[in-house]
Amino acid sequence: MEIFKGDKIFDFMGKSKFFISISIILMLTSYVLLATKGLNYGLDFKGGTLVQVKYEKNAPISKIRDSISKDSEFKNATITKFGSPKEVIIKFATSSSSVKEDTGDKIRTLLKGTGDFKIRRVDIVGPKVGGELREKGLLAMVLSILAILVYVAFRFEWRFAVASVAALVHDVSIALGAVALFHIDVNLDTLAAILTLMGYSLNDTIIVFDRIREGIHETKRYDLFHVINDAVSKTLSRTTLTSLTTFFVVLTLYLFGGEIIVAFSFTLLVGIVVGTYSSIFVASPLLKWFGFNIEDFKRKVVQKDKAKAEKKKMREMYERGMV
């Protein structure tokens, strides 16, 4: 089976303005969404309490609300269905800092008479921990971007690094925009999804860049347009295939993985689509836009090789005892 037959080369660069405009529009939309709707920070980052209750029959949400609000501490609790109609999540912004006293017990007492139920999960995150987790999360994101930047600059050239990081920023922005649009709770697992998507999308981009690097070494012409089109076309079936297999797998996770993992898999699903798009249509044209020049690159490579050869020669001379 083959998706993209043989040696066909597509003209990606010729339409790069069109693709990049789409990206810019999507990014701007995402920023508007993030600015207006904002991210819906969940328990991990905001602190608070979450109680997951499962009923034998369908959960009587209005009854639960009435019973809970008898205690003024829980007046502002939100009660939402979780996965099945039998299961609800009760959330409120306060968190008890006493080790002995338990919110779960209080809720259990309040809920008496609403039916047969089981408390399956109680999460309490204090304000200090929430703040710390948020800081650490942000730090992890910034550090990964920096580390990746350094690695790619070392393996390729700085413009490659900047282009791949620009593609990353593109992917993360749009994925976060989707998270804001669909009111997904942002928790630690969403952060993990974002970091995974960064690694993943970078994977794609690097494989294209690797081809470009190879193309530069092989080409006799100094035509970056041609080299990029050739590289993206040649990696096209690999990019699509891997994206498809990963997409399938994450889709099964999204569909069957249970409510707890929905935020994670949703973010990743969006990320895979956007990441694939950016690797094919965005990252490589950026190279050209950043003023990458084959002649310069080759000259530098030749210089590097020369320096290496010189060193080798020196060493050989040294080893033969001539210096």
Add this chain to the structure above:
Amino acid sequence: MHKSRWNYRVIIFIFTMIVGIVLSIPSFVPSINGPKIKLGLDLQGGLHMLLGVEVKQAVKSKYKSIASSIKYFTDDNDIVIDNLRVDKKDVSFTLLDNSEEKNLDNMLSKIKGLVVNKDKKLNYKITLTKSEIKKTEQYAVNQAVDTIRNRLDQFGLSDPTVAKQGSTDVLVELPGIKTQAQEQRARKLIAKAAHLQLMAVDEKRADQVYNMSNQEAASYGDVILHGAKNSKEEYLVKAVPILDGSMLTDARVGFDNMNQPVINFTLNSEGAKIFGAFTAKSIGKHLAIVLDNKVYSAPVIRERIGGGSGQISGGFSVQEAHDVAIALRSGALLAPVKLLEKRSIGPSLGAESIRQSMIALISGFVLVVLFMISYYGYAGFIADIALVVNLFIIIALMALFGATLTLPGMAGIVLTVGMSVDSNVIINERIRELLREGKSVAVAIEKGYANAMSAILDANITTLIAAVILYAYGTGPIKGFAVTMSIGILASMLTAILGTHGIYQSLMPIIERAKNLKIWFGIKVK
């Protein structure tokens, strides 16, 4: 190009496959002994807590114990002092007996880490040095970790984890907790300060206690404490205790003559000496037995009590008495702990998460396997073999290193399934390209691997960088995700790159003889 059927790549691959399968068997079959994969709390249910130690309180009680020492010393040597007072940041008193100044200063200089200030009227003000305060705070955290661990070990739960986190936090993980009642008992046991104090009742003013404010009591150097059984009962006791639980060596549950559970405690020799001296001097007076700032009883001292043993009685249930005894034996918490984070997961929820993620894992796996075979033919099948071995290696390594499998960790494995075939996709595409160019199969395979290598390495290393950073800055379950991702990536280099290459090399004579390469690589070659 001629290669023998056996080559080092395929031998390494088969070896890791066998090791991977053998080491992962114990994780699948519970009855077989061996390294098993540890399930995280989110998968097996249990209690996770992050506790903050209130280190300022430890400093305060340090001041209190300094005051106790001063009181004992001055009483013992008949030195008259007045206004002995413990504040948050110092201990102060006035020495009335100026002939004893040297004697007292000599004693104070023996206590480490003190700064002694006094004016001409011999008003003393004693503070701790900064380094001593820091030491006290650190000691309080370490002591909290040890104490909580001790208590939980005696409680009889399976593998409790108690570890220091950051500078003032304690991480507690209790996988054995299955019910709400168990959880509550464990939490109470952890939080119990178990601070035993033997205190003198202020006999002069005891009958005015119900009309006294806390400030007024403080002005006499007293505190008002409430009864344990009846919280309306009030006792006026001297704020500086005679001795405290740090001098306790043992505490056991016993029964009194009414067959009510009591706790019998024993003091060490120093404690016994102090207690003996005090009781000898105080015959006819009341002694308050105070646990965690509640008065359990205040009996009259009838005679000097030597031997250093005592009893706490006052309406415990047997279970409570048992837990209090554990707490007393394992020592008091120098500083109270407060809850910073708690996650308690019922076992049924954990089981459900395992089931759901297994469904996702299996269906994702089947999809990928079928897709690879239908797209690449035998080449896809070879990639699938590598994928299966990869999964075994992940499980084996996690079991071997005692890594914990969490729900995000399961997601990491599912993701690895998708990503580890990526290396084979890259390689196969390269091989196809070379075949299209008209290269021979042997050349196409060898060159295909060579050409694909730099891309695969760069791609895997960058993903690994992200995973390592995730591990370093992630917490709890997220760390589990980073672990499975990293192991998955590393294992995939072994299976998907080295392993499949070895398989091709072993099969080379067969592939070269094959007339129809479409079965092998999924494309027609002229």
